[in-house]
Amino acid sequence: MTNEAGSPPTSGTPQSIDAVPLRHPWRWVAAAVIIVLVGLFLWGAATNDAYGWSTYAEYLFNERILLGVFNTIQLTVYSMVIGIVLGVILTIMRLSSNPVLSSVAWVFLWIFRGTPVYVQLAFWGLMPTIYQNIQLGVPFGPSLLHFDLQDLSFPFALAVIGLALNEAAYMAEIVRAGITSVPEGQLEASTALGMSWGRAMRRTVLPQAMRVIIPPTGNEVISLLKTTSLVTAVPYAFDLYSIATREIAARIFEPVPLLLVAATWYLVITSILMVGQFYLERYFSRGVSRQLTSKQLEALAKAQLGSAVP
Template identity: 90%
Template structure:
């Protein structure tokens, strides 16, 4: 027996011999998937119907590269206009003015409730629906008159159609981002003397961007693929139209030209996904619960006892 005055002896706990749970069926499923993918790739590589020689010939064709450039132009112009209009519609939707709020709601109802192909077809028929456009004093003299049938601007009509459709979705994305920020943030900023615009720019929007960026990146990628529908305008100089309607129809080999178009869409989409990743990481600074190596090192130094 130990003495009453002696401290109790500490016994170290025994080490736990932990055996990890085995999952043999995971390896079986992974092996089966690898075999199926390998068989598919081998079959695609040896199948003459894919026309890999034609694919290699037209992958960097001058007309294909022109289609890639035009598709990028359609995407950038439409997205920029869509974001600007989306922010404006968000302000109108959140406004206390019932007229502005109702107009924004009707806009969203129409452009989100109808297919984008139908909208593009309607914009293509705009010169037929409105043959003459007159600007002037109501019930007075006409100052400017345009004959739309004499004008040829399918590219501009395609951009307008895509941008208006995109604005309806961007308005909801921006509204969701703004409403995700607690109202106390805006109230505290205005209490410190900031104007409403400065408070939105310096306090609300930086926090809302964490919610806005991911769906906006998805919308850019979706818009890139939606440009293949501009043939409804009709605009026939995008990537899909040049690959399928121009080259494939001339050489009677649609499969390799579809693969060419799909490859370029994948390349552009991959670049956009990388940019989206870095944007999300930039705007999520301070929101992550994981500590960086520098933060962990500073925390360890702070917890060390002071030297005597």
């Protein structure tokens, strides 16, 4: 029995193939065109007085801008932490066999995912007007506590609540997708070994689900950072976007450089978050590789060689 070349088949390692890579000259042409266009745009932006680069450099590290950066980070962190906790609770309710809990979770997701976040924030800003007085006490009896919301000023708390509830609806679906991606046999095997449901979720299911949960959660954090620019609907006017555009730009009548200042700080914070997301994904992806080992490649080559020989 011979192969196509007329020589007997070899039984050892398959012979290497001298592959010649394909030439792609148009790729280099396209890359050169893109580089030229980007260079022309950067040169035009650098020489255009409308960008106000001197004003940009003056306000990039301004004290008010740095205060806005700090407040924006606070809004993002507080809202995201609350959103993750509520999202996990909603996921447990959604996966529960209790129809009441499952229905309540579904209605929550339906409302907060189906309405614009700006509308939700505006609604939370009107809470002191809608509920002017809050009384706690015995039904049809004496009142124990009384709050006059119109006398209180807490726009920061209202902004955090509005952002957190909206984020919880999306985090609930992300966590649910991660948990359902783990085969049910994993949980059944853990409970068969004597683990409780909570311990099996913590030690078996969640570590595997994190590979699915982390990437979209990182995207949600970045999206929430940029969504904080909408808290003016509450109204809360001490975030980065509000200070840069509504306070400073409106005073000096130069919106373009202040928008560039805000965009620069958003890019800096987003870049840091992307680096953190990268290391988290790598940490929870330990033991999972898309590359075949040398033994697997050798076995695959032998299998292909055996199938090629009649």
